[in-house]
Amino acid sequence: xxxxxxxxxxxxxxxxxxxxxxxxxxxxxxxxxxxxxxxxxxxxxxxxxxxxxxxxxxxxxxxxxxxxxxxxxxxxxxxxxxxxxxxxxxxxxxxxxxxxxxxxxxxxxxxxxxxxxxxxxxxxxxxxxxxxxxxxxxxxxxxxxxxxxxxxxxxxxxxxxxxxxxxxxxxxxxxxxxxxxxxxxxxxxxxxxxxxxxxxxxxxxxxxxxxxxxxxxxxxxxxxxxxxxxxxxxxxxxxxxxxxxxxxxxxxxxxxxxxxxxxxxxxxxxxxxxxxxxxxxxxxxxxxxxxxxxxxxxxxxxxxxxx
Amino acid sequence: xxxxxxxxxxxxxxxxxxxxxxxxxxxxxxxxxxxxxxxxxxxxxxxxxxxxxxxxxxxxxxxxxxxxxxxxxxxxxxxxxxxxxxxxxxxxxxxxxxxxxxxxxxxxxxxxxxxxxxxxxxxxxxxxxxxxxxxxxxxxxxxxxxxxxxxxxxxxxxxxxxxxxxxxxxxxxxxxxxxxxxxxxxxxxxxxxxxxxxxxxxxxxxxxxxxxxxxxxxxxxxxxxxxxxxxxxxxxxxxxxxxxxxxxxxxxxxxxxxxxxxxxxxxxxxxxxxxxxxxxxxxxxxxxxxxxxxxxxxxxxxxxxxxxxxxxxx
Numbered sequence: 064x065x066x067x068x069x070x071x072x073x074x075x076x077x078x079x080x081x082x083x084x085x086x087x088x089x090x091x092x093x094x095x096x097x098x099x100x101x102x103x104x105x106x107x108x109x110x111x112x113x114x115x116x117x118x119x120x121x122x123x124x125x126x127x128x129x130x131x132x133x134x135x136x137x138x139x140x141x142x143x144x145x146x147x148x149x150x151x152x153x154x155x156x157x158x159x160x161x162x163x164x165x166x167x168x169x170x171x172x173x174x175x176x177x178x179x180x181x182x183x184x185x186x187x188x189x190x191x192x193x194x195x196x197x198x199x200x201x202x203x204x205x206x207x208x209x210x211x212x213x214x215x216x217x218x219x220x221x222x223x224x225x226x227x228x229x230x231x232x233x234x235x236x237x238x239x240x241x242x243x244x245x246x247x248x249x250x251x252x253x254x255x256x257x258x259x260x261x262x263x264x265x266x267x268x269x270x271x272x273x274x275x276x277x278x279x280x281x282x283x284x285x286x287x288x289x290x291x292x293x294x295x296x297x298x299x300x301x302x303x304x305x306x307x308x309x310x311x312x313x314x315x316x317x318x319x320x321x322x323x324x325x326x327x328x329x330x331x332x333x334x335x336x337x338x339x340x341x342x343x344x345x346x347x348x349x350x351x352x353x354x355x356x357x358x359x360x361x362x363x364x365x366x367x368x369x370x
Numbered sequence: 371x372x373x374x375x376x377x378x379x380x381x382x383x384x385x386x387x388x389x390x391x392x393x394x395x396x397x398x399x400x401x402x403x404x405x406x407x408x409x410x411x412x413x414x415x416x417x418x419x420x421x422x423x424x425x426x427x428x429x430x431x432x433x434x435x436x437x438x439x440x441x442x443x444x445x446x447x448x449x450x451x452x453x454x455x456x457x458x459x460x461x462x463x464x465x466x467x468x469x470x471x472x473x474x475x476x477x478x479x480x481x482x483x484x485x486x487x488x489x490x491x492x493x494x495x496x497x498x499x500x501x502x503x504x505x506x507x508x509x510x511x512x513x514x515x516x517x518x519x520x521x522x523x524x525x526x527x528x529x530x531x532x533x534x535x536x537x538x539x540x541x542x543x544x545x546x547x548x549x550x551x552x553x554x555x556x557x558x559x560x561x562x563x564x565x566x567x568x569x570x571x572x573x574x575x576x577x578x579x580x581x582x583x584x585x586x587x588x589x590x591x592x593x594x595x596x597x598x599x600x601x602x603x604x605x606x607x608x609x610x611x612x613x614x615x616x617x618x619x620x621x622x623x624x625x626x627x628x629x630x631x632x633x634x635x636x637x638x639x640x641x642x643x644x645x646x647x648x649x650x651x652x653x654x655x656x657x658x659x660x661x662x663x664x665x666x667x668x669x670x671x672x673x674x675x676x677x678x679x680x681x682x683x684x
Contacts, residue, residue: 078402099486106432110497116505128518178402181402185399185402190399197406203414203657203665204657205651207657209640210649211417211418231413233405234408265398266399266402297618312530336430337512338512341468343652345500348502352497353493356489356493
């Protein structure tokens with residue numbers, strides 16, 4: 064008798080437990096679905112402009128003047144790309160851009176890593192004070208030193224050349240990058256230096272044989288950030304490059320966009336062509352981002368968290 | 371660093387300098403620093419002093435600068451365009467920077483849940499920040515096109531009277547702000563890293579104390595991640611006061627200077643009117659504004675920002 068009541072209560076209890084668990088699971092699943100719904104909705108909003116960029120670049124000219132516009136091109140006009148490229152000096156300006164990118168990469172990777180090395184592990188009197196100076200220059204707006212720099216470069220006869228854009232990177236490579244590399248170098252154990260010194264390695268030997276090989280991920284991060292920055296830069300090229308043969312990709316679009324040759328005179332380029340060029344100049348940093356996400360994330364985290 | 375530790379260290383280091391080996395190391399270190407030192411003197415310190423001097427001169431680039439005392443700063447007071455550019459930039463900053471931080475942080479909070487396919491979503495939210503500024507400018511000029519743009523197409527379907535966006539004095543700044551918020555995912559990686567660094571033990575402790583999700587966000591997550599929020603807020607602030615490219619390309623400051631961002635005005639004064647003295651003065655005022663805003667933010671955030679160890683507080 065007693066045993067049966069006990070059995071029923073335990074059965075009831077387990078039933079109740081099951082129900083509760085089912086309820087919890089349902090709550091769990093509703094909240095999970097809501098969460099995924101929100102994440103998806105957000106992604107749709109943030110990816111839509113990119114979809115629009117590509118979609119517009121493939122539309123025939125008639126679609127551009129539809130209102131309200133259709134989401135997909137009525138016909139996929141792949142020929143928009145060669146058509147836009149026939150008037151846009153992609154090769155010349157792309158080459159100019161790459162020249163600047165490579166120049167700045169070399170200058171920055173050498174000089175910023177040297178400075179970061181000195182700041183992170185060579186004992187120099189007043190090192191901390193100098194490093195504070197580096198950090199304080201990060202807050203300085205570019206525009207406050209711009210005019211004297213412009214005058215210096217003018218007096219050197221460097222206007223309308225790539226030198227004002229490249230040469231400064233050989234002299235420090237920018238406070239942000241010194242800081243980023245220093246933060247990374249600090250994580251390399253000191254014991255390596257000591258061991259290398261015992262083996263007869265000097266200060267420069269340690270830099271070249273120990274630090275640089277171990278810091279490859281950080282150097283890759285600097286290289287990627289530099290690429291993105293120089294590829295996107297607009298202001299400095301605008302100030303220093305005057306003639307079309309010197310222009311960078313970013314700079315050339317403005318003039319090109321306003322001047323489609325059309326029989327009698329000039330008229331603005333149609334938006335499908337502008338979007339085609341915009342897609343092309345986006346493609347390069349985008350691909351680079353997809354293939355190097357790891358370094359990207361690391362760079363952002365190293366520079367940010369410890370700031 | 372505590373002073374107790376620093377003192378014996380300093381003594382040891384000073385004696386350390388006196389050995390020839392250490393002097394050699396210091397010398398070699400200075401050689402490593404030499405490029406930066408030259409760069410600092412030639413491209414930062416020197417120009418800083420020179421632009422300070424230029425801000426007290428009239429300098430129509432082709433002639434020599436002539437000393438005019440405080441004239442540039444005085445004429446700023448009566449320069450309507452200066453005030454307008456300041457107002458435009460401040461208004462833009464006031465909405466775009468906090469808005470960007472809030473959106474970026476909310477994205478990170480969403481993605482910090484147990485989400486299927488995290489790296490895909492992270493990329494989706496982050497990717498607008500990778501699009502070059504020039505492409506972003508033309509893309510949004512096209513999307514906000516009053517006559518054929520997709521945004522007004524949506525608004526029309528919703529039955530809303532569509533504004534002229536970049537073509538209207540009222541709507542040009544909201545358009546620029548919306549455009550800048552598109553890049554809010556730029557802070558996502560940082561926020562996510564910070565969120566993942568919050569010790570789970572704190573959440574467990576909060577749960578034991580009966581804290582609900584909101585309490586946990588308010589009293590655990592936000593305080594622990596506050597240094598990162600401060601960092602993105604400050605860098606956003608500094609960047610926002612220097613915004614140029616989109617304004618230059620899309621509206622060139624118009625209509626009726628309603629989007630005359632500060633640096634756009636500086637560029638115009640320097641490279642269109644060739645008033646380099648006045649442009650230098652504008653540069654110094656920009657620097658002063660950024661400094662003051664940074665100090666105010668740091669002061670105001672003192673109580674709000676939480677640092678785990680006292681060492682980081684410095």
